Amino acid sequence: xxxxxxxxxxxxxxxxxxxxxxxxxxxxxxxxxxxxxxxxxxxxxxxxxxxxxxxxxxxxxxxxxxxxxxxxxxxxxxxxxxxxxxxxxxxxxxxxxxxxxxxxxxxxxxxxxxxxxxxxxxxxxxxxxxxxxxxxxxxxxxxxxxxxxxxxxxxxxxxxxxxxxxxxxxxxxxxxxxxxxxxxxxxxxxxxxxxxxxxxxxxxxxxxxxxxxxxxxxxxxxxxxxxxxxxxxxxxxxxxxxxxxxxxxxxxxxxxxxxxxxxxxxxxxxxxxxxxxxxxxxxxxxxxxxxxxxxxxxxxxxxxxxxxxxxxxxxxxxxxxxxxxxxxxxxxxxxxxxxxxxxxxxxxxxxxxxxxxxxxxxxxxxxxxxxxxxxxxxxxxxxxxxxxxxxxxxxxxxxxxxxxxxxxxxxxxxxxxxxxxxxxxxxxxxxxxxxxxxxxxxxxxxxxxxx
Numbered sequence: 001x002x003x004x005x006x007x008x009x010x011x012x013x014x015x016x017x018x019x020x021x022x023x024x025x026x027x028x029x030x031x032x033x034x035x036x037x038x039x040x041x042x043x044x045x046x047x048x049x050x051x052x053x054x055x056x057x058x059x060x061x062x063x064x065x066x067x068x069x070x071x072x073x074x075x076x077x078x079x080x081x082x083x084x085x086x087x088x089x090x091x092x093x094x095x096x097x098x099x100x101x102x103x104x105x106x107x108x109x110x111x112x113x114x115x116x117x118x119x120x121x122x123x124x125x126x127x128x129x130x131x132x133x134x135x136x137x138x139x140x141x142x143x144x145x146x147x148x149x150x151x152x153x154x155x156x157x158x159x160x161x162x163x164x165x166x167x168x169x170x171x172x173x174x175x176x177x178x179x180x181x182x183x184x185x186x187x188x189x190x191x192x193x194x195x196x197x198x199x200x201x202x203x204x205x206x207x208x209x210x211x212x213x214x215x216x217x218x219x220x221x222x223x224x225x226x227x228x229x230x231x232x233x234x235x236x237x238x239x240x241x242x243x244x245x246x247x248x249x250x251x252x253x254x255x256x257x258x259x260x261x262x263x264x265x266x267x268x269x270x271x272x273x274x275x276x277x278x279x280x281x282x283x284x285x286x287x288x289x290x291x292x293x294x295x296x297x298x299x300x301x302x303x304x305x306x307x308x309x310x311x312x313x314x315x316x317x318x319x320x321x322x323x324x325x326x327x328x329x330x331x332x333x334x335x336x337x338x339x340x341x342x343x344x345x346x347x348x349x350x351x352x353x354x355x356x357x358x359x360x361x362x363x364x365x366x367x368x369x370x371x372x373x374x375x376x377x378x379x380x381x382x383x384x385x386x387x388x389x390x391x392x393x394x395x396x397x398x399x400x401x402x403x404x405x406x407x408x409x410x411x412x413x414x415x416x417x418x419x420x421x422x423x424x425x426x427x428x429x430x431x432x433x434x435x436x437x438x439x440x441x442x443x444x445x446x447x448x449x450x451x
Contacts, residue, residue: 011315016299016322019161024295026154026167036174037195038284040181042350050350051125051273052132052192054280058265059119059133060140063108065258067148069250070101071155073243075298076384078159079305083312088225089239090160091218096243097152098211105145112141122262123269129276132192139196143203150203153210157217161302163295165213173206242387249389253396260400260426267411267419275416278358281349285342285366289334293374296327297381305385313445324378331374339367358416365420372424375431383434391437399429 037057041049074097081089108115116137120130154166177198184194218224268279300323307315342363346356383392403426410418 011303011318011322013322013326016296016303016326019163019299019302020295020323020326022167023158023163023298024292026163026170036178036181037199038280038349040185040195041192042281042352047273047277047350047352047355048126048128049132049192050280050352050355051129051277053136053195054276054283055123055125055129055265055269056133056136056140056192056196057280057283058262059116059137062119062258062262063141063144064147064151065261066254067101067104067251068151068254069247070097070104070148070152071158072250072384073097073246073387073389074152074155075159075301076305076387077243077246078156079161079302079385080309080387082160083306083309087221090221091225092236092239093159094153094156094214097156098149101148101150101152102145105148109141109144112138123266125269125276126273129273136192136196139193140199142197143200146200146203146207150207150210153207153214156214157210158298159302159305160217161306162217163298165210165217168213169206169210172209173202176205177202246387246389249393250384253389253393256396256400257430260403263404263407264419264423264426267407271416271419274354274358277350277352277355278362281346281355281359282362282366284349285338285345285363286369289338289366289370290373290377292334293327293331293370293377294381296323296330297377297384299323300378300381301385303385304382305387308386316445320382323381327374327378331370334370335367338370339364342366362416362420365417365424368424369427373427373431376427376434379431379434383437386441388437388441391434391441395430395433395437398433399426402426402429402433 037053038050041053074093078090078093081087081093116134120134123130125133150169154169157163157166180198180201181195184190184198188194190197265276265279268276271279300319303319303323304316307313307319343360346359346363350356350359380392383389403422406425407419407422410422412418414421
């Protein structure tokens with residue numbers, strides 16, 4: 001098939017910004033599910049329920065982020081196939097990834113009782129918080145097959161520099177989730193189970209919208225390639241080996257990353273219900289900021305991956321430089337916005353006076369997170385685009401060891417401040433531990449020459 005590419009030969013700052021905006025909106029829309037759930041519970045139920053949904057969201061995040069390789073590997077490999085003008089491979093990556101996400105989601109759903117029971121042993125939560133988190137999770141997991149299929153699909157869109165299609169998926173999801181959450185909690189009184197089932201329904205609607213959009217994208221690129229859907233193509237040994245290596249490395253890296261964030265939540269749980277509830281509120285800031293900054297990492301992923309597939313060193317260097325410049329500027333802007341607008345947003349998320357006061361006390365740590373962490377997010381995007389997953393794996397493991405060591409030193413002496421300080425050190429470590437691989441990447445790129 002003939003290729004259809006949209007990446008300009010010379011990347012401009014305008015193109016980076018215009019490419020990042022729909023991704024930024026899509027990424028910012030993704031955690032709105034958790035934001036809406038937090039707002040509904042924080043305003044219509046109470047403190048224990050707010051702590052429960054925070055704990056439940058962390059555990060759901062283990063399933064969600066634990067299989068983040070579905071998005072990352074799909075995005076990087078699709079970008080490279082697009083850059084190499086191989087539309088059959090572009091479609092094959094989609095046909096492999098989406099069913100894989102669906103199958104993993106079904107497997108987790110089938111064994112949820114054992115999995116949730118085991119994971120909950122890791123968190124020393126009060127009985128009411130424990131019970132509420134379980135209720136939320138059992139409802140939310142009805143949507144997990146759709147969730148994992150959707151992140152693979154979104155990775156495909158992002159890898160092909162079609163971020164607007166990922167945004168449309170998120171718009172559909174949130175238009176369904178918000179009113180259903182309010183209806184199930186405020187009207188029907190279903191509490192934590194209500195917000196969980198509303199999110200599950202919304203995830204299925206988002207997936208169906210994404211599949212329709214994928215059909216449009218395939219049609220735009222010349223139509224369905226029968227060869228890409230053949231079993232001989234989907235189970236091509238070299239392609240599967242490459243996919244398996246990338247997925248395995250990213251999975252290990254993601255497990256390490258998930259361990260870091262799960263440990264952070266456990267540390268917050270150990271500080272008491274009020275601290276955990278405040279942590280739940282502040283993590284909405286962290287999540288929103290991270291996904292805004294990830295927009296430039298996703299642009300880098302598509303542009304760097306395409307340049308890598310085309311073996312164009314000049315395009316690669318320009319993509320790295322321009323996207324990194326924007327990432328730093330927006331990191332500073334996000335930090336300032338969190339610091340100055342944070343008190344107002346905190347008040348909207350909870351009516352509990354103690355939770356508000358605790359969240360305000362630790363807000364400065366949230367404001368520092370984007371400034372200290374932008375390098376980690378940006379290098380993730382670059383390394384995913386060129387599928388340097390082994391470097392990501394090694395860095396992820398070392399970074400979490402640094403984080404756990406910092407926590408063991410700081411938390412006993414400084415309490416909540418120590419918990420947050422160690423978490424910020426974790427962000428710095430995630431970026432720095434990826435730098436040792438950079439000279440090798442540059443040497444490999446020097447051998448490509450320029451088109």
